[in-house]
Amino acid sequence: MRGVVFDGTRTEVVDDLEIRDPGPGEVLVAVTAAGLCHSDLSVIDGTIPFPAPVVLGHEGAGVVEAVGPGVGHVGPGDHVALSTLANCGACAQCDRGRPTMCRKAIGRPGRPFSRGGKPLFQFASNSAFAERTVVRAVQAVKIPDDLPLTSAALIGCGVLTGVGAVLNRAKVGLGDTVVVIGTGGIGLNVLQGARLAGALTVVAVDSNPAKEAVARQFGATHFLTSADGVRDILPDGADHAFECVGRTELIRQAIDLLDRHGQAVLLGVPAVSAEASFLVSSMYLDKSILGCRYGSSRPQRDIARYADLYREGRLLLDELVTETYPVEDFAKAADDAHHGRVARGVLVF
């Protein structure tokens, strides 16, 4: 079968991948569509260290082909969106509703794929850039059959991370003020999360003026090409400032833009060794800096909820998909994503 493989140096689309059968508690999914997220490119350029060879991709949707023993919540033929969270479901963190904090979900990549008899790693417990993948049962979330799979493919990373950061981590409230720095795949979802939460003023900041229309479509009430103008709109600062780019100077800007009791939420991913600084005295008035893993999501609950919101027309998914590519055109899709020519490119099988 076909798939996108990074061997540690170069990336290629291969057609001789194999996948093992699903074991107990696992689901075999025929992937129909998979979003190309910057984290995939970050593996290729080394920003996210990951063992190789690896099958890339970490947000996808498809159709269940088979389930292993003990799986009852989905069966062959069901449409599913995939999360990247292979949490165990049984530890104290899982039990308290914090699957993103499950220690068994992090840092233990499996190797369900093989090629010429040699095993390949699975990226983010997911590897959606393959015609078929095997995931843990908790990662396969049933979605309605009428949801386009090219749109559903985007829920598993960008939507869970961006909307989840707003609803689950920051807990933005009705009438709050929000600043969103960066309007890529994550930033746009933060914007629509803020709209869903009922934020009153939502300022999008992106150095690319061409992003204004799409930022407003997703929920921005104001658009600026530099954070310098934010105080003209919000003289006291913002209740919530989301950094969605991953640059330390922008993290500093987010903190400096906070109102009293405000919180900066860090969603961008700078290099692992990057350090940022802030004025300690600027934090005295009950301000906070929040990390956020994967939108602090609970995928079985959240993905189903986002699917319902989409069907009600309250959550935008189709508008995130700027371009679809056959998987063979991965290089073009990666180049378009790298140069910011697409909100989200989607690979289809």
Ligand SMILES: [Zn+2]
């Ligand atoms: Zn991603």
Ligand SMILES: [Zn+2]
């Ligand atoms: Zn757990």
